[in-house]
Amino acid sequence: NGCGKSNLSDAISWVLGEQSAKSLRGARMEDVIFAGTRDRKPLGLAQVTMTLVDPDAHQELPLAEVAKANGHTNGHANGHANGHANGHTNGHANGHTSNGHTVESKPREITITRRLFRSGESEYLVNGKLARLRDIQDLFMGTGLGPESYAIIEQGRIGQILSSKPGDRRAVIEEAAGITRFKTKRRLAEAKLEGAKQNLARVFDILEEVSRQVNSLKRQAAKAKRYEELKTELVGQLKLALAGRFRMLEREAAKTAIELNLATTEFQTLSAEVAGKEKEQSALQEACFRTEGELTEERRKLAELRVDAERTRGRLESQARQVQSIEQRLEQGETEGAELERRRELYAQELEAHATRLTELEHQAEEARRRLTAKNEEREVLQGRLRDRERGVEAARQQVLRLLGESSALKNQLAQIETYLASLERDTARAMKEEETAQADLERAEKARAEVSEKLAARQLQLESIAERRKGVEEELSVRRTRAAETRKQLDLLRGETSRLKARKDSLEEVISHRAYTTESVKSLFTAVEKGRAPDLKPLGVLADFVEVVDGEFEKATEEFLHDELEYVVVENIGQADRGIDLIRSGLDGRVTFLVEPIGEAGRVPSERVPVPPIGPETGIRGRLSEVLRLTNGLTNAPAELVPRLARCFLAEDRAAAQRLSLQYPDLFFLLPDGICYHGHAVSGGRKTGSGPLGLKRELRDVGQHLKAKNEVLAKTQGLLEELEGEIALLAEELEVLRGRQQAQEKEAVALDHEMRRLAEETNRTNQKLSVARLELQRLEKEAARSREKHLENSRLVEERESARAAQEQGL
Incomplete structure (x- = not known):
């Protein structure tokens, strides 16, 4: 366990x-x-x-x-x-x-x-x-192996199988019998058939839909045909209409030309009138300028009148106060009139009492008339004197009242003048304070304006510097971006060329590795070897894999001359060749020639004694074919006699020399650069469309070198592009910084400009307030001087009136 x-x-x-x-x-x-x-x-x-x-x-x-x-x-x-x-x-x-x-x-x-x-x-x-x-x-499938198969029986699986239902046991039996594999294939085939049926149903639906649309398409085709006919008829009618329209337009053009001449004459007349009107406009404009000057002068006078109106308003306020004083005096006079009426009533009562007394006295007087008759004349005289005295007293009383009223009026005027002088002093102090405040505000505004002007000039210089720097950065960025775009285009071209060269190289390597240039029998041989059908056979390759042409002029000629020899299969020993022959004969079609690699003394190839012509211009021979070839890999030291045709082939300069030499040396081969070969009385040649193995190898070398050079250029271009992109990123970042600084400076400049205008407006308002304050001070000084003179005059008059009133009262 x-x-x-x-x-x-x-x-x-x-x-x-x-x-x-x-x-x-x-x-x-x-x-x-x-x-x-x-x-x-x-x-x-x-x-x-x-x-x-x-x-x-x-x-x-x-x-x-x-x-x-x-x-x-x-x-x-x-x-x-x-x-x-x-x-x-x-x-x-x-x-x-x-x-x-x-x-x-x-x-x-x-x-x-x-x-x-x-x-x-x-x-x-x-x-x-x-x-x-x-x-x-x-x-x-069908072998019994699998996660659900019977071949793997885990712990507890036997009891599960024994206790399973017949249907489950049937699945195990079918798996053991190999039926499950075919059931699965059948299920897949049925699914495919079902999918095919659904596809057919969709196809039938599409065909039915298309058939329904055919009639509609026929009607549309008939309409299109009718449309073409109507369009042709319309074009003809349109041509007629356009021709008539053209003739009509010609007549209208002639009429328009006449009207144009008349309009030209009228235009010249109107131009002359316009010139006169322009002169009048110039005169009116000058008059307007003069009127505007007069208007400015009137505005100045209006300002002075407004100042006088303010003064008049002050005087009106003073006169209103005088009217109030007069009303108070009238009330006082009414009070004195009431007192006089009361005294008159008292005098009337006294007069009635006196009349009663007089009646008594008249009775007494009648008695004493006689006594009084003598004194009657004296009484009359005394009464006349009394009336004179009363008239004098009344006149003196009236004089005293008049003097008192004048004195009171003068005193009221003095009080008003003193009040007015006090108000003038307050207004003067206020005006002086406003003047001082306006002067201080003006000095402060001028100072602030100077500071703001300096700051604004500094900001303008900074803005110009930043703008120049930004312009330079933008130009440099544009140059870098242009170079980057050109480099990117060049990089894309290089990538395309590199991809093309790489694809060509891969294709050439694929062709060479699979030996697509060889015959079917050679390819079949190598395919069989790769599949392991001959485990003991290990061919080294074909002869074309070991040959390189030194002189490119004879490459194509060499390929045509050694066409069969280049497909020789190179093996290590004769045993390998025998096994290759057995493989070919066992199941492959065609023929294959094996070339045994020479090793040591056993690999020396005996050469036949064949007469050889001298090499030189006098014989027309440029050299041996073996001299323009080079054997590589394991055949580097192999002699040219390894391939007899190669050892006996000479390079001729022209056809005449080749013909002559082939007849003199019938055992040798004479090859021309264009691929024509002379051998005794035989001449071989032709035109080969595709490239042979030597050409493919040379092209592969050239493509490899070219690809390497392109990769180097591509790497340099990529590095240059990355460098340019880095510079562009830095310049863009610097441009953003400069843009932000410029925006900040512009905002500050705008704010300073607003502040400058505000200070200018404040300065103008302060100057106006200062001018108004100074004018007000001058007015107040004049009013104060005039009020003081009037105060002195009224004081003198009050003293005179008081002296006269005192004298009159003294006389009374």
């Missing part, structure tokens, strides 16, 4: 495609990844590889889909990770496997691998190649 039997069973179920974590005694599928212990760190993936032995051997494993792009990568990865020796070879050979192809496994072994990463990604591999879960299930 506890030795890990269940773990092995779970691992086998998991690698065969188990998808339920509960069946693996876990909560999540990530639980199968080693979580670590105190002494060991947790792992990042879980991997199970199961190798099965196929007793039938050479069984072909169908892979429904193998990713084309992963062929080379998986070949390397599996070659290093799992120790397969054929990783790189399979990467190249099977990189283009697609649906329908088969990948042949190693003899007697099938390796199934499943991996699960902590990121949740999962992958399946069959013999080191990526595959799908469906491929695994199809591979083991």
Whole structure:
């Protein structure tokens, strides 16, 4: 117990495609990844590889889909990770496997691998190649292997099988009999058929819909045809209408030309009138300017009148106060009149009493008339004197009252004048205070205005400096962006050229690696070797893999001349050649020539004694073909006699020399640069459309060098672009900083300008207040002087009136 039997069973179920974590005694599928212990760190993936032995051997494993792009990568990865020796070879050979192809496994072994990463990604591999879960299930379907199959019986599974229902036991029996595989295929086929039926139903629906639309399309076609006919008729009628319209317009144009001449004459007349009107306007404008000057003078006078109105308003207020004083005096006079009326009544009563007394006295007087008759004349005289005295007293009383009224009026005027002087003094103090305040405000405003003007000038200088700097940065940024755009375009072109060259290089490598230029028999041989059909046969390649042309002028000629020799399969020894021949004869079509690699003394090729012509211009021979070729890899030290045609081939300068030499030396070959070869009485030549292996190898070298140069230029351009983008980013950041500083400076300049205008308006208001205050002071000074003079005059008059009243009262 506890030795890990269940773990092995779970691992086998998991690698065969188990998808339920509960069946693996876990909560999540990530639980199968080693979580670590105190002494060991947790792992990042879980991997199970199961190798099965196929007793039938050479069984072909169908892979429904193998990713084309992963062929080379998986070949390397599996070659290093799992120790397969054929990783790189399979990467190249099977990189283009697609649906329908088969990948042949190693003899007697099938390796199934499943991996699960902590990121949740999962992958399946069959013999080191990526595959799908469906491929695994199809591979083991009907074999009894699988997470739900009878081959894996866990603890408690026997009792479950024994107690299961007949339907469940039937599934196990069908799996054991191999029926499940066909049922699954049937189910898939039925699903495909059902999908096909649905597609056919949709097709029939579409056809029915299209058939319904045919009549509508016919009507639309008839309408379109009718439209074309009507359009043709309309074009004809339109031509007639346009022709008539054209003639009408010609007549109107002639009439318009006459009207234009008349309008031109009228225009000239009106131009003269306009010139006169402009002169009048100039005169009126000058008069307007004069009127505006007069208006300015009147406005100044209006301001003076407003000042006089203020003064008059002050005088009116003073007169109102005088009217109040007069009303008070009238009330006082009414009071004195009432007192006089009371005294008159008293005098009337006294007069009545006196009359009564007089009556008594008259009675007495009648008695004493006689006595009084003598004194009657004296009484008359005394009465006349009394009346004179009374009239004098009344006149003096009236004089006293008049003097008293005048004195009171003068006193009231003095009081008013004193009040007015006090108000003038207060107004003068207020005006002086306003003048001082206005003067201080003016000085403060002028000082602030000077400071703001200095700040504004400094801001303007800063703004100009920032604007110049911003302009320079923008120009530099524009230049950098232009260069970056050009560099980006150049980089795109370089990337396109690099991609094209890389694709061409990959294509050339693919063609060369698969030897697409060789015959079908050679390709079949190498395919069979790669598939392991001849495990002891290890060809080194074809002769074209070991040959390089030094002089490019004879490359095409060499390919045409050595066309068959370049397809020789190079092997290490004669045994390898025999095994190759046996492989060809066992199941392949065609013929293949094997070239044994010379090794040591045994590899020396005996040369036949063939007369050789001298080389030089006098014979028309430029040299040997072996001199323009170079054998590489394992054939570097091989003699030219290894390929007889190569050893006996000479390069001729022209056709005449080649013809002559071929007749003189019939055992030799004379080759021209255009590929024509002379050999005795035989002449061979023609035109080859495609490039041969030598041309492909040369093109591969050129493309590789060109690609390397392009990659270097691309790296430099990329570095330049990154440098330009860095400079652009710095310049853009600097431009944003300058833009922000400029906006801040502009805001401050606008604020200072507003402050400047506000200070100018405040200065104007202060100047106006100062002017008004000074004018008010002058007015108050004049009013105060006039009021003082009037006060002195009234004081003198009051003293005179009081003296006269005192004299009159003294006389009374």
